[in-house]
Amino acid sequence: xxxxxxxxxxxxxxxxxxxxxxxxxxLMIIRDIALRGSRTYGEFRDTPEKIATNVLAxxxxxLEADGIIQxxxxxxxxxxxxxxxxxxxxxxxxxxxxxxxWSAKYDRTTKVKASFLDKIESDRExxxxxxxxxxxDR
Amino acid sequence: xxxxxxxxxxxxxxxxxxxxxxxxxxLMIIRDIALRGSRTYGEFRDTPEKIATNVLAxxxxxLEADGIIQxxxxxxxxxxxxxxxxxxxxxxxxxxxxxxxWSAKYDRTTKVKASFLDKIESDRExxxxxxxxxxxDR
DNA sequence: CGCACATAGTTGCTTTTTGCAAGCACTCAT
DNA sequence: ATGAGTGCTTGCAAAAAGCAACTATGTGCG
Numbered sequence: 650x651x652x653x654x655x656x657x658x659x660x661x662x663x664x665x666x667x668x669x670x671x672x673x674x675x676l677m678i679i680r681d682i683a684l685r686g687s688r689t690y691g692e693f694r695d696t697p698e699k700i701a702t703n704v705l706a707x708x709x710x711x712l713e714a715d716g717i718i719q720x721x722x723x724x725x726x727x728x729x730x731x732x733x734x735x736x737x738x739x740x741x742x743x744x745x746x747x748x749x750x751w752s753a754k755y756d757r758t759t760k761v762k763a764s765f766l767d768k769i770e771s772d773r774e775x776x777x778x779x780x781x782x783x784x785x786d787r
Numbered sequence: 788x789x790x791x792x793x794x795x796x797x798x799x800x801x802x803x804x805x806x807x808x809x810x811x812x813x814l815m816i817i818r819d820i821a822l823r824g825s826r827t828y829g830e831f832r833d834t835p836e837k838i839a840t841n842v843l844a845x846x847x848x849x850l851e852a853d854g855i856i857q858x859x860x861x862x863x864x865x866x867x868x869x870x871x872x873x874x875x876x877x878x879x880x881x882x883x884x885x886x887x888x889w890s891a892k893y894d895r896t897t898k899v900k901a902s903f904l905d906k907i908e909s910d911r912e913x914x915x916x917x918x919x920x921x922x923x924d925r
Numbered sequence: 926c927g928c929a930c931a932t933a934g935t936t937g938c939t940t941t942t943t944g945c946a947a948g949c950a951c952t953c954a955t
Numbered sequence: 956a957t958g959a960g961t962g963c964t965t966g967c968a969a970a971a972a973g974c975a976a977c978t979a980t981g982t983g984c985g
Contacts, residue, residue: 659835660898662890663818663883671811673972680801690933697797701973706934728932728981737893744885745801751878752800760798811943828962839944844963866952866961928984935978943970953960 669715670741674700674708676748679717679734683742683780688731688787689723717741734784742777807853808879812838812846814886817855817872821880821918826869826925827861855879872922880915 656668670676677698681687687696693705700708709732712718717738723729734741746769753761768776794806808814815836819825825834831843838846847870850856855876861867872879884907891899906914 657836658896660894660896661818661835662887662894662897662899663814663822664836665890665894665897666886667811667814671809671814673805673809676801676805676809680799684801691931694933697799698795698802699973702934703936703974704972707971726932726982730933740889740892744882744889747882747885748804749800751882752803754878755875756798756800756803758796758798759800759803761800829960832962837944840963841945841965842943845942864953864961868962926985929982930984931980931982933979933981936976937974938976939972939974941970941972944968946967947965949962949964951961951963953958955957 666744669717670712672708674704675712676745678705678708678712679738679741680745682718682732682734682738683745683784686787688733689729690732693732712738739781739784742780743773746773746777804882807855808850810846812842813850813855814883816843816846816850817876817879818883820856820870820872820876821883821922824925826871827867828870831870850876877919877922880918881911884911884915
């Protein structure tokens with residue numbers, strides 16, 4: 650059973666956002682799709698962060714239920730499910746990019762490339778759009 | 788005992804950010820300081836979201852340990868601790884504002900004012916600076 | 926068909942975290 | 956000195972996360 654729905658529903662936007670993706674793993678999945686091009690269960694599972702498979706299955710269910718991602722069958726391999734961001738999910742890209750900016754500034758061991766950072770700094774909206782269309786073209 | 792330090796340390800900026808404030812409560816505290824002007828334990832405790840006091844104490848410890856907030860005594864009332872954002876914490880304001888934008892768009896019951904949203908849309912950086920200086924002037 | 930393998934999960938169990946109610950310690954005001 | 960305000964801690968129950976093993980279904984190939 651998926652995590653019980655205990656949304657706070659106080660009208661606060663931060664509470665709303667955290668109820669949707671404010672846990673240790675949801676945003677990681679969104680990152681995998683948006684920035685790493687991941688699309689399948691196996692790709693989400695095999696990241697350095699090592700999510701437990703039951704938690705992964707649970708989060709995929711929740712994110713789909715919340716309309717952040719959508720699931721479809723890979724026409725070329727019926728074993729695979731293809732997960733992708735919905736419009737609502739794509740709208741989280743700016744949030745992700747701001748987090749990248751912040752972490753790049755404060756993580757001494759960051760692996761964020763200067764060129765990536767430059768793109769965010771110089772044209773945030775444009776870069777977000779670029780990522781979106783890259784996702785659409787797959 | 789504070790939550791054990793189990794940072795993932797994979798070099799990924801999203802993992803880094805989530806390790807710092809990626810839980811149900813940390814960002815709520817940051818919101819309280821940045822957007823609601825909260826500064827004391829009691830103010831953090833008495834929000835509609837009803838954080839448990841042990842979790843609150845734990846998060847305040849963690850956020851301080853991570854250099855996001857700092858703690859000082861209220862000179863006018865020695866019973867009170869004043870919590871405020873450090874520079875590192877203030878740099879999270881853009882992340883918070885992007886989350887507000889997203890939630891305002893997708894939460895049908897949002898309480899975000901149109902005027903607040905307009906400020907974000909029209910001059911994001913300027914608005915972030917405005918919030919920062921408002922915090923400094925207290 | 927029949928079998929090995931790939932992919933995507935589920936299940937059962939342990940550990941960790943959260944939630945909740947009560948209580949403690951220090952400070953202030955009188 | 957006392958009682959109330961503020962900021963916590965403690966102990967215990969409930970929920971979630973982590974872990975390892977197992978199941979289910981589709982694919983490719985002899």
